[in-house]
Amino acid sequence: MSLDERKSKILEAIILDYISTAEPVGSRTISKKYDLSISPATIRNEMSDLEEMGYIEQPYTSAGRMPSDQGYRYYVDYIMKKNKLDEAIERLVISSFKGKIDRFDDAIRISMELIAKITRYPSLILAPGSESSSLSMIRMLKVDEKRALLVVITENNQVENIFVDLPYEFKESDLDLLTSVINSKLSGTRISQWNKTIISELYGDLLKQKDVLATVLDSIEDRLNQKKEHRVYLTGIIQMLNEPEFRDVDKVKNILSFFDDKRILEDVLTKNSQIENFQVLIGNENEAKEIKECSLIKRSYSFQGDFQGVMGVLGPKRMDYSNAISLLELISEVLERKK
Numbered sequence: 001m002s003l004d005e006r007k008s009k010i011l012e013a014i015i016l017d018y019i020s021t022a023e024p025v026g027s028r029t030i031s032k033k034y035d036l037s038i039s040p041a042t043i044r045n046e047m048s049d050l051e052e053m054g055y056i057e058q059p060y061t062s063a064g065r066m067p068s069d070q071g072y073r074y075y076v077d078y079i080m081k082k083n084k085l086d087e088a089i090e091r092l093v094i095s096s097f098k099g100k101i102d103r104f105d106d107a108i109r110i111s112m113e114l115i116a117k118i119t120r121y122p123s124l125i126l127a128p129g130s131e132s133s134s135l136s137m138i139r140m141l142k143v144d145e146k147r148a149l150l151v152v153i154t155e156n157n158q159v160e161n162i163f164v165d166l167p168y169e170f171k172e173s174d175l176d177l178l179t180s181v182i183n184s185k186l187s188g189t190r191i192s193q194w195n196k197t198i199i200s201e202l203y204g205d206l207l208k209q210k211d212v213l214a215t216v217l218d219s220i221e222d223r224l225n226q227k228k229e230h231r232v233y234l235t236g237i238i239q240m241l242n243e244p245e246f247r248d249v250d251k252v253k254n255i256l257s258f259f260d261d262k263r264i265l266e267d268v269l270t271k272n273s274q275i276e277n278f279q280v281l282i283g284n285e286n287e288a289k290e291i292k293e294c295s296l297i298k299r300s301y302s303f304q305g306d307f308q309g310v311m312g313v314l315g316p317k318r319m320d321y322s323n324a325i326s327l328l329e330l331i332s333e334v335l336e337r338k339k
Contacts, residue, residue: 010046012079015067019318022244024064069283083322097334111331116236121315125233126269134190140179152223160223181205232265245316258290269310297324301332
């Protein structure tokens with residue numbers, strides 16, 4: 001249901017105040033702190049309507065109001081303005097990645113530490129398995145008239161030996177040409193970078209060897225696609241447990257249980273992981289029961305041009321959504337530019 005401008009402004013004021021104080025908000029507070037040009041009586045009436053519509057709720061009798069999951073959802077989708085990060089924070093993020101960072105693990109470590117430090121909430125990053133690597137080079141050795149040995153070497157120096165069948169007329173010179181062209185086109189690439197142009201160029205340069213080329217490419221692809229399980233990086237848990245929402249022992253147990261189960265963490269991060277934009281999951285929108293009192297913001301990221309995984313921040317439902325989204329966006333942009 002769409003809200004009119006006055007209700008939207010009052011809902012925004014309630015959410016911004018609750019984000020800041022973690023205390024239920026009354027009409028008097030809104031009237032004093034926010035210049036809405038509305039009388040306190042009108043604010044009370046509008047708050048009553050917002051409560052009936054499900055956007056705010058009263059935690060106990062005589063208390064002020066706090067946002068409901070539905071209220072946060074409406075705020076994020078229709079009211080929230082995208083904040084520009086504080087200049088000092090922006091400089092910190094950019095300077096943290098200065099210099100030549102070629103190692104993926106270094107980039108992930110820096111990203112994770114920045115998210116936790118700036119938001120004060122746990123940062124979660126999903127990365128590909130340790131064997132997900134690019135091709136370093138191949139070698140091909142003729143074993144006999146009908147077979148060759150294909151040696152696939154990945155960037156992390158993993159070696160795979162594969163026997164490839166050859167046509168009877170296949171010569172040593174054909175094998176040398178095949179090896180040379182594949183190394184020139186594919187060395188340093190991942191499967192995701194094998195676009196139509198590269199494949200067309202390979203077949204254009206190796207018309208006479210196309211049957212063996214197809215087998216070799218399939219073998220290389222099989223090798224590079226052999227991945228271990230995703231890795232989940234996590235930091236900043238203790239910081240969130242200091243928030244007033246998590247003084248309840250049962251809530252703390254749920255959060256710790258969530259962080260302790262790598263399978264659940266991976267499931268949460270991998271769902272819809274190829275999306276280009278942000279996902280903001282609020283309260284009961286989270287499928288994992290352990291984090292239904294939290295909000296999760298996540299987005300996919302790339303490093304040196306390739307899709308790698310998902311980064312996210314988990315916090316209380318009253319987290320500063322706009323700043324968290326701006327931070328993840330900046331870090332993902334910096335990672336994308338690291339080439």
